[in-house]
Amino acid sequence: MERINLPGTGLSRPPVPYSHGVLSKHPEAILNTAGQVALRADGTVPEGIDAQLEQIYQNIEAILADGGFAMKDVVHVRTFLTEADQITANRAAFNKWLGSVNPASTAVIVKSLISPAFLVEVEVMAVR
Template sequence: MRRHFSPPSLPAPFGRYHHAALAEGPQRLLVLSGQLGIRADGTIPEDVETQTQLILDAIDACLAEAGMERRHVLRLTTYLTEIDYRAAYMKVRDAWAPDPAPASTLLVVKALAQPACKVEIEAIAAG
């Protein structure tokens, strides 16, 4: 059983996410490595929206391989290389995110493992 919540004693989340996600009972735990927006042919699109969509497609593929769906996602951790990419990232992420939205952290970092990448996302799912 999973439960997503944002305690009323805390400030409201800044976006479409919950402060916490709890998995109880006998469940499988899926931990995904950071995914990058790289096409199957190895090319990296320039725009944040396309990179984000490729990453979310990769997360969907990993979930499917584990017999899970988006609704099983408990947490997303996102790394952006520029704060200015936040709106473009969130537009794509919010369209993808299940209900209830998972717990989420967004960090701005100097660089990612592939210099052309502007966004990287890690995920944790339970089901």
């Protein structure tokens, strides 16, 4: 698959390393994850936004691996935050896990998620 990160000519530069668009030519396979929350395999939920984001990206990495994908194959990330003050933590996690990939990205602040224990939810699309 050929991947082209599109800068959005004439648009402002993103505040974190994401692309305004990602063009995937001749994809072999596409994987969409369900929205991932910070649920560990044992059913527990870590406390705090940083710990939850770390667990979420570990979960996403495991799902990608199940499908024969890696983080480098992610072309879009959609993040649902429950508080505006979580943006800094979200940016740090994004940079750690996906900063060199520069996928297209959407982040929204929502009133709540399925359980008050969950502070954030992330879904991705990967293409190879």
